[in-house]
Amino acid sequence: DAKTTQPPSMDCAEGRAANLPCNHSTISGNEYVYWYRQIHSQGPQYIIHGLKNNETNEMASLIITEDRKSSTLILPHATLRDTAVYYCIVRVERTSYDKVIFGPGTSLSVIP
């Protein structure tokens, strides 16, 4: 699977949008972008994933550039509970499992 690059840390004011970038310049055409997050002392939690179109769910929005070499996870109105480490992962979707490699992620701090 392609590797990803994320900033090690970011701050965001409570109530503002948090925009977390991810570079995946070597992504293949059949690889999806996945985002997970890990709140302190808990297991990682799935947030969202997409291939090339922008995606939105109740937790976040995912914006993927047209060339698919980067993406941005958007938390529209960050709260203190969104403070966590956010992992960007690229992997192929297929009927058999392909193991996921978690990088160091971005530590997001939401500040009151």
Next chain:
Amino acid sequence: DAGVIQSPRHEVTEMGQEVTLRCKPISGHDYLFWYRQTMMRGLELLIYFNNNVPIDDSGMPEDRFSAKMPNASFSTLKIQPSEPRDSAVYFCASSRVKGGRDTQYFGPGTRLTVL
């Protein structure tokens, strides 16, 4: 659904002792994963199973570690003998690959301290 269940949540043991961590995956999920997380190495995949069969154990650090999945609702990760460097949080996760899509659901983890 109760989600992925792990036990114990905390384990403190002495070097040389055997440690057994337990996991109950989400019902209907056919993949189960064991991860280890430390400050130094981050989140590492140790082993995963598909339909109770170990598929890839290349992440298991050494022969002291072993994992089993005797049925679809139970898995164990055993460390024998344990060493202080095994201290970490161990996560179990499960997923179901459906239509080519897979989302992993993680348990709360077991925090292991080896003295």
